[in-house]
Structures are given as C-alpha cells and as structure tokens.
Amino acid sequence: MQVYGVDLTAWWQARRWRDLLDLIDQMPPASRTREAIFNDDANADALLDAELAQPDEPFRPPMRSYDLSTFLLLRISNQLTAVLGADEFLEGPRTAVDTARDRRRSAEALDIIRMATPALAHYFEP
Structure with a gap:
C-alpha cells in the first residue's frame, strides 16, 4: 500500500477504522482479503442476510x-x-x-x- 502513500500501521494505530473499511471495500473481488471475508464462518450468516436483502438484479461489472x-x-x-x-x-x-x-x-x-x-x-x- 506504500505505492499509494498509505501506511496501514499508522491508520490502525490512529484508529482510522472508516478509512480502513473503505480501503477494504475498494479491493478487487479476486483478492485474498475478499476470499477470507467470504470464507469466514463467523460472517457467513450476516453476508447471506445482506445478499438476500438486495434486490434481485442481474450482475453488472463495475x-x-x-x-x-x-x-x-x-x-x-x-x-x-x-x-x-x-x-x-x-x-x-x-x-x-x-x-x-x-x-x-x-x-x-x-x-x-x-x-x-x-x-x-x-x-x-x-
């Protein structure tokens, strides 16, 4: 992340949670972080509830x-x-x-x- 001028350690120590979450949300779908999020048993029910709450629309790439x-x-x-x-x-x-x-x-x-x-x-x- 240093290429982008982001020091994750400094953000973590400064408790910049919103910035860290925004950064995670902007990661590409084929990243290890996204894979870990979607394979975490503790989050599975919450992710499924969020998915079911979304209207059923066809996938469109960003x-x-x-x-x-x-x-x-x-x-x-x-x-x-x-x-x-x-x-x-x-x-x-x-x-x-x-x-x-x-x-x-x-x-x-x-x-x-x-x-x-x-x-x-x-x-x-x-």
Whole structure:
C-alpha cells in the first residue's frame, strides 16, 4: 500500500477504522482479503442476510473493471447465448449516463404519446 502513500500501521494505530473499511471495500473481488471475508464462518450468516436483502438484479461489472477483454468476453457470451436460443443476456456496467439516457427516452416517448393520443396521455404520466 506504500505505492499509494498509505501506511496501514499508522491508520490502525490512529484508529482510522472508516478509512480502513473503505480501503477494504475498494479491493478487487479476486483478492485474498475478499476470499477470507467470504470464507469466514463467523460472517457467513450476516453476508447471506445482506445478499438476500438486495434486490434481485442481474450482475453488472463495475466500470473500473470493464476493459476491452471484459467487453469482448461479454459480446462472445451474448452471441453464444443468442445462438443457443436463451434470452438472458449479460450486460455491461450501469452508469449515470445510462440512467439519464433512459430518462430522456422515456420523456420523449411520453411526448409522442401525448401528441398521438391526448385523451389517453394521463394514463402514462409517471
């Protein structure tokens, strides 16, 4: 961690627990620390409860790990899925730009509905 200018011993002695936890949370999924956390019997029930409390959404890789290799593997996987006739495709990361794009498209669709069917437009209001 010295490469990043972080002295873990100093943080530990200064009781910078929040900073240490933030650092642990930012570790990549394929780290030994994450493996130890998820293989600890004392934490298993709490981790399972936290996982079950999350809404059931498809996995999306974080933007920081979405490189060319990940993009290409995602494309290959989705093409194989299409060839096999399944309809559950993997998706890339979800960003604020994607959310803004969806909002804009919804607003544009609502404008078209208002123009085409003014009497029914109130049924489609958010």
